[in-house]
Amino acid sequence: MKSRTIKVDYLARVEGEGALYVKIRNNRVTDVKFKIWEPPRLFEAFLRGRNYSEAPDITARICGICPIAYQMSAAQAMEDAFGVAVAGQLRALRRLIYCGEWIESHALHVYLLHAPDFLGYEDAIQMAKDHAEIVQQGLQLKKVGNELMAFLGGREVHPINLRVGGFYKVPTKRELAPFIEKLKWAWDAALETVRWTATLPFPDFEQDYEFVALRHPDEYAITEGRLVSNKGLDIAVREYDDHFAEEHVPYTNALHSGLKERGAYLVGPLARYNVNFDKLSPLAQQAARDAGLGPVCRNPFKSIIVRSVEILYACDEALRIIDEYETPEKPAVEVQPRAATAYGCTEAPRGSLYHRYRVDDQGVILDAKIVAPTSQNQKSVESDLWQLVPKYMDLPPEELTWRCEQAVRNYDPCISCATQFLKLHIERE
Amino acid sequence: MSVRESGTLIIGLGNEYRRDDGVGLVVAQRLKAAAPEHARVLEEGGEGVALMESWKDADAVILIDAVHCGAKPGTLHRFDAHTQPVSTEFFHCSTHTFSVAEAIELARALGRLPRRLIVYGVEGKTFEAGPGLSPEVEKAAQEVVERVLGDLRCDLPLAQS
Numbered sequence: 001m002k003s004r005t006i007k008v009d010y011l012a013r014v015e016g017e018g019a020l021y022v023k024i025r026n027n028r029v030t031d032v033k034f035k036i037w038e039p040p041r042l043f044e045a046f047l048r049g050r051n052y053s054e055a056p057d058i059t060a061r062i063c064g065i066c067p068i069a070y071q072m073s074a075a076q077a078m079e080d081a082f083g084v085a086v087a088g089q090l091r092a093l094r095r096l097i098y099c100g101e102w103i104e105s106h107a108l109h110v111y112l113l114h115a116p117d118f119l120g121y122e123d124a125i126q127m128a129k130d131h132a133e134i135v136q137q138g139l140q141l142k143k144v145g146n147e148l149m150a151f152l153g154g155r156e157v158h159p160i161n162l163r164v165g166g167f168y169k170v171p172t173k174r175e176l177a178p179f180i181e182k183l184k185w186a187w188d189a190a191l192e193t194v195r196w197t198a199t200l201p202f203p204d205f206e207q208d209y210e211f212v213a214l215r216h217p218d219e220y221a222i223t224e225g226r227l228v229s230n231k232g233l234d235i236a237v238r239e240y241d242d243h244f245a246e247e248h249v250p251y252t253n254a255l256h257s258g259l260k261e262r263g264a265y266l267v268g269p270l271a272r273y274n275v276n277f278d279k280l281s282p283l284a285q286q287a288a289r290d291a292g293l294g295p296v297c298r299n300p301f302k303s304i305i306v307r308s309v310e311i312l313y314a315c316d317e318a319l320r321i322i323d324e325y326e327t328p329e330k331p332a333v334e335v336q337p338r339a340a341t342a343y344g345c346t347e348a349p350r351g352s353l354y355h356r357y358r359v360d361d362q363g364v365i366l367d368a369k370i371v372a373p374t375s376q377n378q379k380s381v382e383s384d385l386w387q388l389v390p391k392y393m394d395l396p397p398e399e400l401t402w403r404c405e406q407a408v409r410n411y412d413p414c415i416s417c418a419t420q421f422l423k424l425h426i427e428r429e
Numbered sequence: 430m431s432v433r434e435s436g437t438l439i440i441g442l443g444n445e446y447r448r449d450d451g452v453g454l455v456v457a458q459r460l461k462a463a464a465p466e467h468a469r470v471l472e473e474g475g476e477g478v479a480l481m482e483s484w485k486d487a488d489a490v491i492l493i494d495a496v497h498c499g500a501k502p503g504t505l506h507r508f509d510a511h512t513q514p515v516s517t518e519f520f521h522c523s524t525h526t527f528s529v530a531e532a533i534e535l536a537r538a539l540g541r542l543p544r545r546l547i548v549y550g551v552e553g554k555t556f557e558a559g560p561g562l563s564p565e566v567e568k569a570a571q572e573v574v575e576r577v578l579g580d581l582r583c584d585l586p587l588a589q590s
Contacts, residue, residue, distance in 0.1 A: 064476070108478070125531060128538035136539060142478060157474060 018252075020408060022385060023427045027393055032385045034378055034408070036254040047368040052078045052337055052359050053164050059355070059370065060158045063414060065108070068101040068149065069348030071162045072223055073355040073370075077344025078164045080238075081359055082335050089328040090166040091223070096321045097152040097162070098222050098346070099314040103145030103186065105349035106269070106307040106314075109412045110193060111138025114304050117406040118200040134196065137189050141311065144186040148179060148318065166332030176322050183319050190312035191287055197305045198291035203403070205388060206298040209380065210262060211271035214347050220272070220279040220313060222347050228275055231262065238343040240354050246371065257376040264379035267351025268411065269306045273297060284313040300384060300410040307412075337363025348373055350412050374413045381411055437468045437581060438487035438543075442475040442494040442529060449502075449553030449566040452573075453493040456549075459574045468581055477532030481541065489545035491577055494529055495553040495566075502554030503565030505572060510537070510546035547580065549573050 023031035043062055047055060055074040060067035072094060079086055086094070111134065112124040121127040128135040152171065153159020161168050212233060214225035227243075228234050235243055246255035259265050277285065277295040288309045297306060342357040351373030358366040384407050392403050441457025443450045454472050461470045471483055475494065484490045496506060508515060514537075515530045529548075536542045551573060554563040562570060 064474075112478075123531070125534045125538050128535055132539050135535070139478060139481070143482060146479070157476070 018413070020385075020404065021251075021427070022389055022404060024389065024393070029386055029389045032382045032389075033251050034381045034385075036252045036378075044368045044370060047357070047365050050365050052081075052342075052357070052363040052365060053335075055355075055357065055365065055368075056162055056164065057158075057160070062370070062372070064157050065105050065414060066101055066348045066350070066353075067158050068098055068153065068162070069346055069353045070355075070370075071159065072098060072346045073344040073348075073353045074357075075162060075164045075344070076223070076346065077342035077355045077357055078337075078359070079333075079335065080344060081340035081342030081357070082338055084165060084333050084335050086166055086333055089326055090170070090331075090333070092321045092325065093152065093167065093170060093328075094162075094223055096318055097149055097159070099318040099321075100145045100148030100152065102222075102314040102349050103190075103311055103318075104142045104149065105145070105412075106311045107138050107142035107145060107193075109349075110197065110304055110307050110311070111135060111141070113412070114307075114406075114409050115197075115200070117402070117409060118202075118304070137192070141186055141189050141193070144182050145314075147182065151175075151179070163332060165335045166328075166330075168331060170328055170331045172327050173322075173325050176325060179322060180319065183315050183322070187312065187315040187319065190308065190315050193308040194287045194291050194305060194312055197308045198293075200304065202299060202301045203388075203392075204299075205301060205391065207300065207380075207384060207387060209271075209274075209298060210259065210265040211274040212259075212265045212267050212352060212376075213272040213275040214345060214352060215275055216279070220276050220281075220317070224346070227345065227352065229265065230274055233259070237345040237354070238341075240343065240345065240371075241356070244354075244371070244376075246375070252378070254375045254378065255371075256378050257371055258379055264383050265376065266380045267373050267376045268303070269310050269349075269351075270297060270300060270303045271351060272347060273306045273309065280309070280313055281316045283316055284309055287312055300407065303410050303412075337361065350374060350414055351376060372414070374411070377411050377413070381408055381413070384410070436487070437489040437491060438484055439464065439468055439470045439491045439577060440480070440483060440493070441470070441472050442480070442492065444474065446558060446560055448555045448557055448559055449551070449562055450495045450556050451560070452495045452551045452553065452562055452566050452570050455562060455570050456493045456573045456577070459570070460577060463574065463578060465581055475529055477528055477535070480529060480532045481536050484536075484543050484546075485541065487543050490543040491547045491549070491580060492529065493549045493551070493573055493577070495556075496550035497553050497556065500552040501565075502552055502563060503569040504552040505569055505576070506548075506550040506552070507576070508548040508550070510542060510548055515548060549576065 019035040021033040047058060056071040059070040059074045062070050116123055116127045119127060124135060154161035210229050210231045212229045214221035215228040216225035226234060226236055243260055244257055245260050246257050249256045274296055291305050339361040340359055342359055344355040345352055354371040356369040360366055388407050392400050439460055441453035443453040445451035445454050457470050457472045464470060510533050515533045551566055551569045554565050
């Protein structure tokens, strides 16, 4: 019996604290566990007994990278429950700040967290020594996204200007104008990013995923739509719990989410791209085609190109929104609470983020459920490794480990903002 | 050129709700009241990219953060970033993918380090949830305030680095 153990204690460049365990016996993979060590954060419990209006600000604390996603899923859930529609320019402004979040989150991942994997660097610092201009460009792109978030949200980490019903304060068209030049620069940089990521070396690896994303008839869905998949799912957000189930798995502190009928599925940029390619702007579609991507992409390593296409789309969309912007009369729509169950789902940078609340007639939250993208992708992360490891079994141990880490980072996992490492453990017997 | 001519940027880092992790912020708050006019004082969470952005136009920067490297609680470490690399192990309390040490090293790789960068690290005792410094770190915080005021008084000539 051939036995070998490969151990890597710390995998950097992911958000949060987790571990990966791969067991190989006689050149066969016998076990894969993607473990999330992070202690339970109990946000769903904190929310009980709080007022509906506090949900966006409390849930924003879950993530420092994608607070807008949490605020928007929470706010829209409440609006849905209370029968309120936030439309017109207020809706457009929400999409605009969300574009800012996509730009900053995706630029961070593409340039600082994922690219070093493809170029063979331990981290962005090593990469910067040889590719200073590329890293500078990534930092500058991220900054444009952060500035948009800080301007519309009041500050970039845990913004304070979003609320149920809209905003506390809305900008004038003149105040938004300085972003036009910045976004035009970002647009060019994003196009270069798409071209550059397309030149990276990609492993030949495809999986027959079920891609799940919001889909909207008129736009590349960010803030609303029906949950649709490439395998026949097509449901309203309020039907989520009929089709998806979360289960506790002993080795991880994050619930595993699966489709009741079919199990593993994938959310995030790759899922959105596959479900909504036809809704990308013509320029973004063209850039994707020029980069060698068709309307369907099943190679998870190519998610770095897809993220770049989404940065380009977000710049395109932000410019369109600013161009068409007129200051709304009121910064928010009036909201009257009533007893109801509230359902909300938006497309966080890492994928669909589902919120459900039960609220009483005074607007007090009775219970809450939050399903984050990373918890939905856990099964797919493991499934990728089951398929990937046999393919690369003959690589030297360090290279195999590297490949596994890279495969995990394809998902830009956000285990949380609380800690910063993932332990990888490959055991061979 | 001295820092008095260029102005010095003082950045206190940390999370005030994680006990001693907030020491950088406490020092920054005290320096806001005590520092001379030519010094600007900022409080930051410690996210590396934001940090690089905030110091980009500064010639001289003093950073204050909590560290956790096994020394006696309250121990004060002082580095000159130009004379030694900053270990990523040292500032591992950061809540972000991109820590203070990584920001310093990335800035160095990109040629974007401030011309003068002094880092004060205070060894923390407890990083549990909640406000308030431990007595050891509280004592060290006052010492850092005085050391930084001393740095500002003697101008930290750039030639030192």
